[in-house]
Amino acid sequence: MIQALMLSFQSLSDRRIAAVMVKVVLLTIISFLALGVGLSFALQWLFTWFHVDDGGFWSGLLSVAIIVLSGALLFRLVTVAITWIFADDIIDAVEDQFYPQHAAFGKRPSFGAGIEMAMKSIVRVAGYNLLALPLYLLLLFTGVGTAIAFLLINALLLGRDLEDMLIARHGKSNGAINKLPRLMLGLLGTAGMLVPFVNLLVPVLATAMAIHLVHAGDTSL
Template sequence: MIFRAFTLSLQSVSDGKIIALMLKTLAITAGLFILLAVGFWFALGRLLSHWQWDIYGLAAIGAVAFAVLFGWLLWRAIAIAVLWFFSDDIVDAVEARHYPAHVLSAKRPGAVESGKMALRSAGRLIGYNLLAAPLYLLLLITGVGTGIAFLFVNSLLLGRDLQDMLEARHGKGQIAFDRVSRGLLGAVGTAAMLLPLVNLLVPVVATAMAVHLAHLKKPV
């Protein structure tokens, strides 16, 4: 079922509307991430100025380190938060093409509700990963334990986010996600988020996958 949803999602993202939305969410996400890195650069520069060090050089190095070390977490948080504001447009396009009967029962959440859900999603992501940070550090000695733990925690969170997106549209209990399907969806999306360049496309592809996974088992 998860493979079927993946292949259908690749068909869905070939839609012109989806491509336009993908470019829009990518541009906004990248812009916010760059602003965050620049803000960190200026903040670090002001801090270093108290010791009269090479302000701009060290601050630039710090900004690069910030982007490398925290990019894997912050990119996902920002991307999913941005996606909340465009998720209904993406779901509209996928459902209109593949599941037109389900469009009639859909109810788009307002901008305020989408904003609240975006903040909750980002808060869960950052909060749970901070709580798991000691475990990540402890498992470093195993070589692979940290990666497995990170994948497990974030798979659960991403699966929850995608289910919440669809339930906000169709209502709780109306989405045919079982725990295994939701976990696999989250795992595929989270693993792909770790791949350079591929992670730029993951939020939109994962949303399309969630739509297919939800409706493939759901009677029309």
């Protein structure tokens, strides 16, 4: 796992990866700002509709909870979408740089197949997190319970997404990641999404790590 992480940072030296990184960062910032503006208007409408805009303790607590949870979920959805948009470009560049023997046999999925997998991933992330929303809210009073639950659920989902990208190209026998390394990869990626500035690099670094885990056979932690 550590080797895969170090190699993923080394991948950033490749001009193709650097170009993708710039696109990912710009698109992430623009998308999240747009979603943030939309969320602000939605919250104002919601509080007016339910008459909880009294400035009291409970309305304030509810505002903080909604902003934190929605922000984390929206960023997660933005990251999923952007990762799928640039996944093939990232895989091409990393495999050409480190694993040309695998690049020669990998089959890039069609545009339609990529869109279908991306939509399934986005629906899966939104669905599971919305189902877990009551749990997130309930665990807010524990201090750390919500963060732990969010990390675990989204780590499982992110690990699966990254594995699916490689299976789509190399098949299950050559693209699958062992369960524990896949979970650790998902945890690192999901935790990275919660760190300002680092979260902008997650789509590229997590995808590169998945490639190194599969092709370098790095299943150690």
